[in-house]
Amino acid sequence: GLTACGNNNASSSGGSSAPPANTKVGILLPDTATSPRWVSADPTELRKQCADNKLTCYIDNANGSATTQQSQAQALINAGVGVLLVVNLDSGSGKAIESLAQQHNVVTIDYDRLTAGGSAAYYVSYDNVKVGEDQGTALTQASEVKGKPAVNYVEIDGAPTDNNAAQFAQGYNSVLSKQPGWTKLADQTGNWDAATAQTVFTTMLGQHPNINAVMVANDTMAQSVINVLRAQGLAGKVAVSGQDATAGGLDNVMAGTQAFTIYKPVAGEADVAIKLAAQILAGQKPTAPTTVKDPTTGREVPAYLADPTVITKANVALPVTDGYVTAAAVCPTPALVQLCEANGIKMP
Amino acid sequence: MTSDPTLELRGVDKSFGPVHVLSSVNFTANAGEVTALVGDNGAGKSTLVKCIGGIHQVDAGELIFDGTPRTVAGPREAALLGVEIVYQDLALADNLDIVQNMFLGREEVTRLRTLNENSMEKLARHALDTLSVRTVRSVRQRVASLSGGQRQTVAIAKSVLWQSKIVILDEPTAALGVVQTEQVLELVRRLAEQGVAVILVSHNMNDVMKVADSIGVLFLGRMADQVRRKDVTQTQVVELMTAGRSGDLGLSPEESTGAAV
Amino acid sequence: MTSDPTLELRGVDKSFGPVHVLSSVNFTANAGEVTALVGDNGAGKSTLVKCIGGIHQVDAGELIFDGTPRTVAGPREAALLGVEIVYQDLALADNLDIVQNMFLGREEVTRLRTLNENSMEKLARHALDTLSVRTVRSVRQRVASLSGGQRQTVAIAKSVLWQSKIVILDEPTAALGVVQTEQVLELVRRLAEQGVAVILVSHNMNDVMKVADSIGVLFLGRMADQVRRKDVTQTQVVELMTAGRSGDLGLSPEESTGAAV
Amino acid sequence: MSAQTDDLVKQDQRGPDAPSEGLGALGAYIKDYFGRVRGGELGSIPALVGLIVITAVFSLVHQGFLSAYNLEALVIQAAPIIVMAMGLVFVLLLGEIDLSAGTTGGLCSAITAVLILRHGASWWLGLIVGLVVGLLIGFGMGWLRARIGIPSFVITLATFLAFQGVTLILIGGQGSVILPDNSPLIKLENSFVPLWLGWVLLALVVVGYAAIKINDALGRRRSGLSRPPFTVIAAKVAVLAVLGAVFTYEMGVNRNLSTNAFFNNKAQGMPWVVVLLVILFAVWNFVLTRTRYGRHVYAVGGNDEASRRAGIVVSRIRISVFVICSGMAAVSGIIAASLLQSVQSNAGAGNTLLLAVGAAVIGGTSLFGGHGRIIDAVLGGLVVAVIINGMSDLIQGANSAGYEWVVTGAVLLLAAGFDAVVRRSRAT
Amino acid sequence: MSAQTDDLVKQDQRGPDAPSEGLGALGAYIKDYFGRVRGGELGSIPALVGLIVITAVFSLVHQGFLSAYNLEALVIQAAPIIVMAMGLVFVLLLGEIDLSAGTTGGLCSAITAVLILRHGASWWLGLIVGLVVGLLIGFGMGWLRARIGIPSFVITLATFLAFQGVTLILIGGQGSVILPDNSPLIKLENSFVPLWLGWVLLALVVVGYAAIKINDALGRRRSGLSRPPFTVIAAKVAVLAVLGAVFTYEMGVNRNLSTNAFFNNKAQGMPWVVVLLVILFAVWNFVLTRTRYGRHVYAVGGNDEASRRAGIVVSRIRISVFVICSGMAAVSGIIAASLLQSVQSNAGAGNTLLLAVGAAVIGGTSLFGGHGRIIDAVLGGLVVAVIINGMSDLIQGANSAGYEWVVTGAVLLLAAGFDAVVRRSRAT
Numbered sequence A: 001g002l003t004a005c006g007n008n009n010a011s012s013s014g015g016s017s018a019p020p021a022n023t024k025v026g027i028l029l030p031d032t033a034t035s036p037r038w039v040s041a042d043p044t045e046l047r048k049q050c051a052d053n054k055l056t057c058y059i060d061n062a063n064g065s066a067t068t069q070q071s072q073a074q075a076l077i078n079a080g081v082g083v084l085l086v087v088n089l090d091s092g093s094g095k096a097i098e099s100l101a102q103q104h105n106v107v108t109i110d111y112d113r114l115t116a117g118g119s120a121a122y123y124v125s126y127d128n129v130k131v132g133e134d135q136g137t138a139l140t141q142a143s144e145v146k147g148k149p150a151v152n153y154v155e156i157d158g159a160p161t162d163n164n165a166a167q168f169a170q171g172y173n174s175v176l177s178k179q180p181g182w183t184k185l186a187d188q189t190g191n192w193d194a195a196t197a198q199t200v201f202t203t204m205l206g207q208h209p210n211i212n213a214v215m216v217a218n219d220t221m222a223q224s225v226i227n228v229l230r231a232q233g234l235a236g237k238v239a240v241s242g243q244d245a246t247a248g249g250l251d252n253v254m255a256g257t258q259a260f261t262i263y264k265p266v267a268g269e270a271d272v273a274i275k276l277a278a279q280i281l282a283g284q285k286p287t288a289p290t291t292v293k294d295p296t297t298g299r300e301v302p303a304y305l306a307d308p309t310v311i312t313k314a315n316v317a318l319p320v321t322d323g324y325v326t327a328a329a330v331c332p333t334p335a336l337v338q339l340c341e342a343n344g345i346k347m348p
Numbered sequence B, C: 001m002t003s004d005p006t007l008e009l010r011g012v013d014k015s016f017g018p019v020h021v022l023s024s025v026n027f028t029a030n031a032g033e034v035t036a037l038v039g040d041n042g043a044g045k046s047t048l049v050k051c052i053g054g055i056h057q058v059d060a061g062e063l064i065f066d067g068t069p070r071t072v073a074g075p076r077e078a079a080l081l082g083v084e085i086v087y088q089d090l091a092l093a094d095n096l097d098i099v100q101n102m103f104l105g106r107e108e109v110t111r112l113r114t115l116n117e118n119s120m121e122k123l124a125r126h127a128l129d130t131l132s133v134r135t136v137r138s139v140r141q142r143v144a145s146l147s148g149g150q151r152q153t154v155a156i157a158k159s160v161l162w163q164s165k166i167v168i169l170d171e172p173t174a175a176l177g178v179v180q181t182e183q184v185l186e187l188v189r190r191l192a193e194q195g196v197a198v199i200l201v202s203h204n205m206n207d208v209m210k211v212a213d214s215i216g217v218l219f220l221g222r223m224a225d226q227v228r229r230k231d232v233t234q235t236q237v238v239e240l241m242t243a244g245r246s247g248d249l250g251l252s253p254e255e256s257t258g259a260a261v
Numbered sequence D, E: 001m002s003a004q005t006d007d008l009v010k011q012d013q014r015g016p017d018a019p020s021e022g023l024g025a026l027g028a029y030i031k032d033y034f035g036r037v038r039g040g041e042l043g044s045i046p047a048l049v050g051l052i053v054i055t056a057v058f059s060l061v062h063q064g065f066l067s068a069y070n071l072e073a074l075v076i077q078a079a080p081i082i083v084m085a086m087g088l089v090f091v092l093l094l095g096e097i098d099l100s101a102g103t104t105g106g107l108c109s110a111i112t113a114v115l116i117l118r119h120g121a122s123w124w125l126g127l128i129v130g131l132v133v134g135l136l137i138g139f140g141m142g143w144l145r146a147r148i149g150i151p152s153f154v155i156t157l158a159t160f161l162a163f164q165g166v167t168l169i170l171i172g173g174q175g176s177v178i179l180p181d182n183s184p185l186i187k188l189e190n191s192f193v194p195l196w197l198g199w200v201l202l203a204l205v206v207v208g209y210a211a212i213k214i215n216d217a218l219g220r221r222r223s224g225l226s227r228p229p230f231t232v233i234a235a236k237v238a239v240l241a242v243l244g245a246v247f248t249y250e251m252g253v254n255r256n257l258s259t260n261a262f263f264n265n266k267a268q269g270m271p272w273v274v275v276l277l278v279i280l281f282a283v284w285n286f287v288l289t290r291t292r293y294g295r296h297v298y299a300v301g302g303n304d305e306a307s308r309r310a311g312i313v314v315s316r317i318r319i320s321v322f323v324i325c326s327g328m329a330a331v332s333g334i335i336a337a338s339l340l341q342s343v344q345s346n347a348g349a350g351n352t353l354l355l356a357v358g359a360a361v362i363g364g365t366s367l368f369g370g371h372g373r374i375i376d377a378v379l380g381g382l383v384v385a386v387i388i389n390g391m392s393d394l395i396q397g398a399n400s401a402g403y404e405w406v407v408t409g410a411v412l413l414l415a416a417g418f419d420a421v422v423r424r425s426r427a428t
């Protein structure tokens, strides 16, 4: 029998000892381009949790296509899953999947991204607005700008098609716009894409050579910003933000060319979500610690929200020690191995 | 002559970029007559035909139909003026079959506006039969698979299905066999007898002398002369073609050497 | 005859899907002779030529070159066997100029392996001159802009630049003027005198009777007969073409009506 | 008409005495058919065989691939691809390309959705505006191609980009607009034809098909032309009836997998979109094969200069195919919106267009103009849908996206390779 | 040679007495040139004029567009597009398409990066393996096209998808592989030719160009053929020298924007990639215009049946253009990696390919085969790069992406429309 784990506030509503009739869980991941997490951290952790909870998990990635995700959902329902974890590509297609699932009595959980107007039973995530706020705050704390009376900054946002990007922007804008002495010189989208971000930032820098800080939404795009700064001899002199604690991002943090990155350990989402799924399959109806208001329907969606961690040079080793990224990925060359060791990342 | 010629060209000029192909060409074709248009290779015969057909626009000069000057903006306008042309390069759609090609642009339809395939198929076969093509397996064959002569026959048959005032045939018998050539020449005469103004472009002097009433000779883009058949011998025509002049016929000596190329 | 014919076909069959085009065709061409290949439209002449040129593969039968049976897998193999062909459909690349077309596949190069444009341009111009084409403005003109006859001249000039053992001309004079036709016929005789086996496909019986040493007559895909020029009259040849037989020449009565179509 | 000619063109015309029925005629017909196939006139055979092979393979490696549930999923997934491919066939027939068909569909469905949701338009008004915009877009692009002479690749590359932008602006930062639950637009892909009506419709289709074929044959007989034996017609009608019946029956099975005792709502009957597909197929097939317009499309695609000389207004034909293509793209976009019950801000971007063109090409339509049929879109669209559907369940796990891409590419290549090898017999 | 013929072909050949120098000859040459232009032989004029117009517009609406800083940015952004377009020209010359050139580039650069970073390969070994993989990919696709007969659209659609998958699998969960800072690969786009060397290279190019032109003219004179007057050659060489000098000078200006007094590391000199571009241009231009191979590429593109009959092994030519295209795609991918100093898991996906094809087409290359030159890739690539660069800062704000897409599409269309209108004079 499956026993509910208590450490994540998920409490059982009924102590059933009979083995669950259905142990199949479907997991729909969104894409591969916006963040490496969907290819590495999430599936790895989810799979591990599934094994621990003796569940059969089917993990699909929709490659950024809502149609593909829809057909994957159908295939999973056809395969007989009892719970479906959905990381939607947008609320609309997410909602379609959830109503499809509901038709077939499959319980859905919004994973990482909330499906506005959807019918998910739970929402498990990091708080994206909070992530944005943390990004904004951390940027103001960066050594390159800290204490300066006047700071010129530019913004490079995520993809306008991604609701999370809007929430991140909402978060960091709420912080930066209130920061005394901070002036926003330009605001463009980098589309979560390295090449776009690089073109955009090249032009920005040409127009505004006196930039002190760059509010860039994730590590992939931050790398492009740093490339351009480096060509101008400005890398390390301009504060650059990030997100996702990617190997490259951590390298840049260690090298001092990026001020920080945001670490969202998947365990915070994956462990909770899978345990939740196990409980649902076992016939329980756990009570969530909090709720999040669905912006379209106003429904209070039961939610489990984890807190992100800001990673600076000081705690740069954390994602590696957690196993979120491997030391080999962070330190691929001899020069980086040295840097890693100096920052407390031990090579295996 | 009391009535206007069916077609008259006056001072037609045509260049392609730096290349002058036709220089002030005059030419007439009368109803009920076969007017031959001859000239050396590259003299400009096909270009002249294409100007009449609206494929090319003339740079200068007039096209006069039944006494009225007209601009022929395109093949549609030419068709409306009653001009029907068999081009030297045939212009068939390889992906269509014989019937489809023969009725292209003039498909017959039923009362429901759907294609009347049965009627077209019958008419097409009949038209081909009159031209003695014996080896065409089926009129539903794609023209891509036809032999050179068969293609030519399809193009000719296509042009005679319609009631036209002017029929222009640009080297229609080039690829044809002995019997088929006879048939086409017979057809040419028959058309003329029906009152059509037939213009025949040909290199075959025997054929020209046999069927033409009038002969226009192009020499390096100029009209060397247009003469009545009965007034000339074959030798004279050949001389006109190759030298631009023959005795007192044709261009003046200066003109014939300095002709635009 | 002591030596083998330069080219001999034995029992050649060729169909396209359900269409039988050639049925057990025999044919010979000797060095130093002009062998005419005649027949009605669609009789299969061009198909036969394409089989020799490796464009089509025969379904059955033998192609014997100088006494040795060979399979001609493609145009390259044909060229290696010394066969040079002017196809009825000319096959020129419209986007290339005259020189480029004439030397296509056999470009001359300098010691540095770069194209020797100068040498090719001179040779091309010379070859065209011998064919009396007077209206070609420049040998650097794209062939797309050439007149029908000019295109044909380019194709012919292309084929005589090379030392070949067999030269096949599929209706080479169809689009040519009087003078140019003369030149081509002269060329044909000259080639034969140089020991080449020339095969001439033509619908012009006058030309055929004038230059041919031997005449093969195709009738609906069968070889009605191959005869020596001196043994026949023009009327007999035309009869063979149109009926498959003439007196005791040609197919048996049954064969000539039941011939495969 | 000389007797001799009659002899020689006997394939065209049978005299009144020639058997046009009976075993002899049937044998001749079949022999002729195989002769044509050997000669390279393969029609839909390669695509059909490819479809059957892929389906067979997937249903072997993948339990439940042929379940009623998945069959329905397949149909509704294939629908937008097929519809877009149908429109593309017209453009491809002229040797043109429309890279923007996908984003045009996205844009039109976005317009429809935004009108309905944000401006309170009724669903049919939204729908009409969306479709009209599609037609106008097609007209604009066709005009630029035909009158200004810009290559269609560049025009439609520009609109491919631009429409993505417009859709994004329209839908805004929310990522998608959700159609109201009760909207008839959603019903298209998510509601089902009542069982009895399904059978009635099938009967109509079969009877209609039979009537047309018989009428054709009688017409040819009246005109003294050769015609297929009635046995052949009967056989074709029978095949259609059987396939249709199997499909209708399968779609009649309750697909609701839920074992839950609380709910009892059944999912049975074919999705309404099937009816739309049948209608679109019939209409466009009719247009292409039985009207002057369709004939002119083929002619212009085969030889536009010849068509011009035949008096066809080539530019008008050229514009019209873009109009049809964009119009069908709009329909396709709306079907996709129905499938997803919403419109994404990146609707129609990505591989949508490439897959639809791929469908038409696999079906047998040439990219060089002059060769293609509406059935190509249907068969090719089914092939693509089967590959995508089959794929979406085959590979699981961390890098599933990567492997799926690889396998999808490989299967696509196999399907096309198979097709090519079969067709190659055509080349001598 | 008859005297008469000589007369009539006088444009070809001037007798020894005809003036081949002096004002008369120059006048004749210029007149002939304009005659040809009026006749529709426009060459690069439309693309060139388009480029100038767009550049002028952007530098009006957008301060600093022509600064040395932005000029360099433009060049390094254009480089991968131009290189890919150069390869595509070969494929397009045969009327084929390679939809996978973008993802091939991505894959090859991923292989190079992964080899260097994860397997400790030296940079040149990684580079060579990446390039060789590119060539092999091209061979495979060419073989499928030429021998199996699958349409290239479908083959390369399949590989477009598949290579995206392979790259994703290779790069794996990290999202990107970052090239080591000191890698020579990074230098390509980020390091600069020393000023003196820049001028030396320019001198070499100018002298080389002049030498070739003069040698050609002398050769034609020796063969008794007409040749351009030396004044024309001198003028062309002078234009090249002046443009080159302006560029070299501009690139010699210190582009460092930092006004900081503590540091004075300069950014000056042209990026190394310019040298690579010049070499690639020279090589491929030479191959296309002066070798038998190049001639055969044009011939097969113009009329493959005629080429076959002329003894050209068409399949070999067909395979070779895919090899060249994929090889150049690999080079392009590596340049892109140098630009981004990393390889992303979605490298080369998205619009990369469409923009490169658009570049070639805007430059003047036909999609139907037979017409195209290497300079098309350069000019068209610059047009596209200017549009993208000019766009990247024109519109600000959250929905800027949408507007940018729209404007990019619009500008692309304008550029192409302009091009088309200019070229249209060709049609009568």
Ligand SMILES: Nc1ncnc2c1ncn2[C@@H]1O[C@H](COP(=O)(O)OP(=O)(O)OP(=O)(O)O)[C@@H](O)[C@H]1O
Binding pocket: B016, B019, B021, B039, B040, B041, B042, B043, B044, B045, B046, B047, B048, B088, C135, C136, C137, C144, C145, C146, C147, C148, C149, C150, C175, C177
């Ligand atoms: N589009 C074009 N561009 C440039 N020159 C052209 C074009 N079309 C034709 N010409 C030239 O115009 C001249 C006349 O061509 P045309 O086809 O009218 O000759 P023709 O008298 O019909 O010759 P033929 O008897 O060989 O058919 C030729 O020298 C040809 O090269």
Ligand SMILES: Nc1ncnc2c1ncn2[C@@H]1O[C@H](COP(=O)(O)OP(=O)(O)OP(=O)(O)O)[C@@H](O)[C@H]1O
Binding pocket: B135, B136, B137, B144, B145, B146, B147, B148, B149, B150, B175, B177, C016, C019, C021, C039, C040, C041, C042, C043, C044, C045, C046, C047, C048, C088
């Ligand atoms: N690819 C093909 N498919 C089907 N039938 C073909 C094909 N090629 C030729 N044919 C048929 O074969 C027959 C012979 O054609 P061929 O071109 O050899 O005739 P020909 O003797 O050269 O005639 P012409 O004098 O008209 O040039 C014709 O009936 C033609 O329709």
Ligand SMILES: O[C@@H]1[C@@H](O)[C@H](O)OC[C@H]1O
Binding pocket: A034, A035, A037, A158, A162, A164, A165, A192, A217, A218, A243, A244
């Ligand atoms: O972590 C981010 C994720 O939340 C977002 O959806 O896509 C981009 C990533 O950087």
Ligand SMILES: [Mg+2]
Binding pocket: B045, B046, B047, B088, B170, C147, C148, C149
């Ligand atoms: Mg002509």
Ligand SMILES: [Mg+2]
Binding pocket: B147, B148, B149, C045, C046, C047, C088
């Ligand atoms: Mg022939």
